[in-house]
Amino acid sequence: MDGFQRRREQKKLDILDASLNLFLKYGIQKVSISEIAKEANVSQVTIYNYFENKHKLIQEAFIYYVDKTMNEFEKVLNAEIPYPEKIKSIIFNKKEAATEINKEFYEYMMKQYSTEGNYIEQVYAQKALPAFIQLFEEGKQQGYVDPNLSNEAILFYVQMLKEYFQQEHVYQKAFPLTEEIASIFFYGVLGKRDH
Numbered sequence: 001m002d003g004f005q006r007r008r009e010q011k012k013l014d015i016l017d018a019s020l021n022l023f024l025k026y027g028i029q030k031v032s033i034s035e036i037a038k039e040a041n042v043s044q045v046t047i048y049n050y051f052e053n054k055h056k057l058i059q060e061a062f063i064y065y066v067d068k069t070m071n072e073f074e075k076v077l078n079a080e081i082p083y084p085e086k087i088k089s090i091i092f093n094k095k096e097a098a099t100e101i102n103k104e105f106y107e108y109m110m111k112q113y114s115t116e117g118n119y120i121e122q123v124y125a126q127k128a129l130p131a132f133i134q135l136f137e138e139g140k141q142q143g144y145v146d147p148n149l150s151n152e153a154i155l156f157y158v159q160m161l162k163e164y165f166q167q168e169h170v171y172q173k174a175f176p177l178t179e180e181i182a183s184i185f186f187y188g189v190l191g192k193r194d195h
Contacts, residue, residue, distance in 0.1 A: 027104030
C-alpha cells in the first residue's frame with residue numbers, strides 16, 4: 001500500500017472512529033454529518049466521498065464496531081497472560097458495555113442482528129466461536145478446565161456471566177468480588193480440592 005492509499009485508509013478509519021464514538025454517546029438521529037466531520041477533523045465533503053450518505057456511514061460504523069470488538073477479544077485470547085487472567089478479562093470486560101451504548105444505537109444493532117445471515121452472526125460463527133473453543137481447549141490442556149465438560153456448556157456459562165456483568169449496576173457491585181467470582185468459575189462453590 002503506497003503513502004496515498006495509507007493516508008486514505010487512515011482518513012476513513014478516523015471518520016468511522018468519530019462516527020462510532022458519537023453514535024455510541026448520542027445515538028444516530030442526534031448526530032449530524034457536520035458533527036462527525038468536526039470530530040474526525042475532515043470536511044463534510046470528505047465524508048460523502050467515502051460514504052454515499054449517512055445511512056451508508058451508519059452501516060459501516062456498525063461493521064467497524066463489530067470488527068473492533070472482535071479484535072479486542074482476539075487480543076485477550078492471544079495475550080501472553082495466565083489462563084485465569086484471560087477468563088477474568090473476558091468475563092469482566094466492561095469496555096463499551098451495553099449500558100454505555102446509546103439506546104437508539106443499541107436498537108439499531110439489535111435490528112441488524114435480527115436479520116437472517118447478519119454480520120454479527122457471521123463474525124460469531126467464523127471467528128468468535130472457534131476462538132472460544134480454542135480458549136477452552138487451552139484451559140483443558142493446562143488443567144484449568146475439566147476435560148469432561150463440553151465446550152457448549154462452558155460457552156453457555158461464560159456468555160451468561162458476561163451478559164450479566166455488562167449491566168452497569170451489576171458490574172459496580174461485582175468488581176470488588178472479581179477474585180471470588182473467578183474462583184467460583186474455576187472451582188465451583190466447593191472450592192479448590194487437591195484430590
